[in-house]
Amino acid sequence: MSTLKKEAKETALKDLLVSTLNNLPNIQNKKFDIYTLLLICETTEKFIGMTNKYKVDKKQIIIDTYTKLFNLQDNEKIIISNNVEFIINNELVKDITYLIIAWDFIKSLIKKKK
Secondary structure, three states, rough: OOOHHHHHHHHHHHHHHHHHOOOOHHHOOOOOHHHHHHHHHHHHHHHOOOOOOOOOOOHHHHHHHHHHHHHOOHHHHHHHHHHHHHHHOOOOOOOOHHHHHHHHHHHHHHHHOO
């Protein structure tokens, strides 16, 4: 796949993740909550999939998404990067069921119609 196409896919994925996560209540108040980071890791894993068809760097996608979501400073990026490495290396990312994602999608559609 071309580099431009890969970058477009990564950008679209980050935007999708940020818009999905911004729908969560009080997400901006949970900047350094480890469970928020774990949720972002799990959501990223679900969107990318286990096969990683486009060969994107999951860790970088997570850090970029977190940065975009919370406007991280450089020193904060280092902390998040270390935490992401820990989560990945210790295989703490669990698979989110399709049912949860489908339910969240349906809820978001209902909210948009109101």
